[in-house]
Amino acid sequence: MSQRISLTRIIAVHWYGFRQIIDVSNDTLISGKFGTGKSALLDLMQCVLLGEHWRPNRAAAGNARGRTLSGYCLCDTNTLRDGEPHYTRSSAVTLIALEFSWPLEKGQAAPRRETWGMRLEYSSPTAEPKRTYFLVPERVEWAMLAPDGQMLDEEAFRTWIRRDYGRDCLFARQQDYLAEMATPRHLYFDLDQFHKTFPKAIAFEPEENVEKFIREFILEENPLDVRDVRASVAAYRDTLARLEKQEDEAVHLRRIVTHHTELEQARRAAALAEHTRHTLEQARLSELVERHRTDLAALAEQHASDNKVFETTLKEQETLGRQLKEFALDAGDAELEQARQTKREVQRELGVLRDAQASVRERLRNRAFGWRGWLKSATGLRLDGLPALLQIDDTLLAALSGEAEPVALDALTSLAERFKELFHEVGNLLLPVAQQLEAENQRLRRLAEDLDRLDRNETPGGFPLFDTIKKRLSNAASPPEQLCRLVEVKPDQEEWRDALEMMLGRNRFAVVVAPEDYRRALEVLKTTKSDFESLVHPREAAELPADVRRGSLADKVEVKHPVAANFVRHLLGRIGAVNRVEELDAHDRAITRDGIFNANPHAPPVAPNAGFRVHARHRRHQAPAGSRPARAKGADDRPRHP
Numbered sequence: 001m002s003q004r005i006s007l008t009r010i011i012a013v014h015w016y017g018f019r020q021i022i023d024v025s026n027d028t029l030i031s032g033k034f035g036t037g038k039s040a041l042l043d044l045m046q047c048v049l050l051g052e053h054w055r056p057n058r059a060a061a062g063n064a065r066g067r068t069l070s071g072y073c074l075c076d077t078n079t080l081r082d083g084e085p086h087y088t089r090s091s092a093v094t095l096i097a098l099e100f101s102w103p104l105e106k107g108q109a110a111p112r113r114e115t116w117g118m119r120l121e122y123s124s125p126t127a128e129p130k131r132t133y134f135l136v137p138e139r140v141e142w143a144m145l146a147p148d149g150q151m152l153d154e155e156a157f158r159t160w161i162r163r164d165y166g167r168d169c170l171f172a173r174q175q176d177y178l179a180e181m182a183t184p185r186h187l188y189f190d191l192d193q194f195h196k197t198f199p200k201a202i203a204f205e206p207e208e209n210v211e212k213f214i215r216e217f218i219l220e221e222n223p224l225d226v227r228d229v230r231a232s233v234a235a236y237r238d239t240l241a242r243l244e245k246q247e248d249e250a251v252h253l254r255r256i257v258t259h260h261t262e263l264e265q266a267r268r269a270a271a272l273a274e275h276t277r278h279t280l281e282q283a284r285l286s287e288l289v290e291r292h293r294t295d296l297a298a299l300a301e302q303h304a305s306d307n308k309v310f311e312t313t314l315k316e317q318e319t320l321g322r323q324l325k326e327f328a329l330d331a332g333d334a335e336l337e338q339a340r341q342t343k344r345e346v347q348r349e350l351g352v353l354r355d356a357q358a359s360v361r362e363r364l365r366n367r368a369f370g371w372r373g374w375l376k377s378a379t380g381l382r383l384d385g386l387p388a389l390l391q392i393d394d395t396l397l398a399a400l401s402g403e404a405e406p407v408a409l410d411a412l413t414s415l416a417e418r419f420k421e422l423f424h425e426v427g428n429l430l431l432p433v434a435q436q437l438e439a440e441n442q443r444l445r446r447l448a449e450d451l452d453r454l455d456r457n458e459t460p461g462g463f464p465l466f467d468t469i470k471k472r473l474s475n476a477a478s479p480p481e482q483l484c485r486l487v488e489v490k491p492d493q494e495e496w497r498d499a500l501e502m503m504l505g506r507n508r509f510a511v512v513v514a515p516e517d518y519r520r521a522l523e524v525l526k527t528t529k530s531d532f533e534s535l536v537h538p539r540e541a542a543e544l545p546a547d548v549r550r551g552s553l554a555d556k557v558e559v560k561h562p563v564a565a566n567f568v569r570h571l572l573g574r575i576g577a578v579n580r581v582e583e584l585d586a587h588d589r590a591i592t593r594d595g596i597f598n599a600n601p602h603a604p605p606v607a608p609n610a611g612f613r614v615h616a617r618h619r620r621h622q623a624p625a626g627s628r629p630a631r632a633k634g635a636d637d638r639p640r641h642p
Contacts, residue, residue, distance in 0.1 A: 004103065009099035011097040011099070040067075040072065044098075057203060069129070070122060070129070073089075074092055087125055092121075092122050093153075094120040096117050100113070115135070115140045117134060120132075133176075135180070135181075182194070300412070303360045397415075477514065483511075496553065496577060499577070499591045500553060503591065515538040515539060551576055552573050577592075578591070581596055
């Protein structure tokens, strides 16, 4: 099968007069009249593949002055105005790129494609352009470059490349861009020879000295050319420096994540405390309103009674006054004195009634003042929708503090009914907050259960199969245990912990029992549902091939349990532990301490999968869900008897 890399697409946006994407193939013919831009496309290819080393094609300029990069981006009209070149555009954003495709391989739905190019932004004809060199490892469509019909600005364009394809697809220097393009994993060509031969190949110019051309471009140079070696060493050092810088950035990002998590926990705790304060304040106000309502009812009843007594006393006073006048005409001194004594008693009772009336008025004013203070306090609570609910008729509060006692009592009754409505509406408004508080309480209970498990030297989380087997075999001579509790990382091999967790995967939760207890544990497996736990067959685990190669992951751990030791040696004994990525190809299966796993011919990074834990000095680590061992029984497998 041919391994030739082909040019399949030309992207020209604001390049001379072009603003389109052109699909090409081996038999594509581009034709047109003089000056329509045929040679401009060849200069576009030079600019993308050679960078600043490109040389404008003479055929593109004709009899006019030579083309320049600014002329193509701003669309030079080849005319002068006031002695200066005239351009169609005073400023522009130009994007030029070439798409290359590899032959379609067996089993692939689409061929491999890479789009190499640069983004040029001119603010004026005399200004230096802003260059952005990029690589997109797939086909680029117009909708990616202009999602809303307008070209992405420089920051949005860089953000799109970093977000969708990674930081390695943006190049700060033209030298890095051209060097990466020429590497074997991309277009794979000799950069120096390409810079010499490519402009000549598309120049449309006859060669004046064929012998000179042969010596410069065909025959090898006599002196040993070590520039490639120096360039490779420099590129390696640059790459190493970038990796060290990226490692420092990763450390800072992990610290940021830790601080962000602590901030979120603090905010959640503050929200819970604020909700608790609101709940307590509502309970206090409810109790206060209920007490005021009781006092108000008692005062209203007392006021009605005092009014009756007051009216009766006034009538008695009038009757006694008439009797006194009649009696004074014909009564003696003794009867007159008795009448005066009665008058004094009536006046004293009248004063008491007036004091009671003043007390009722004062209490009504206090109720009005209390209502206003309660509304002000409730409005200050930070609860969405509460201010809209606290709508009270101001005329009722004004009547409550007025001089007309019957009107004030009627207003007091209306306010009591309004309070009942507010009490139920605010209760409904607090229902979601109460539900959220209950959810947080449940989460706290789960965290407390996990802490209890850690105190008992157990793995946090729910393990129905292990818990049931442990309960069933409580009297066994050798109690059951999870594989993750039996594996200890050697003290001097701590840096290999992540790689070990990745390769063990979900096998860490396999339950290990003694051979004499296996049948009873198997019965538990038949009746217990668990999606991620399994049961290790002791005899079959002991019979597994467990040869340990020198320098394998099995040398990094200690396992004292005999069944678990053979099982771990089977899983890790043939996986090499190498220090550098370059050493991966020397092994059939190998992994670095950074988690780059190699099973020839490819070496994809093994990404962690959240939710797993290994028992090693009680530290929590994440690991991917690895493949299950051949002889491990999962909850969704059919039980196998020995």
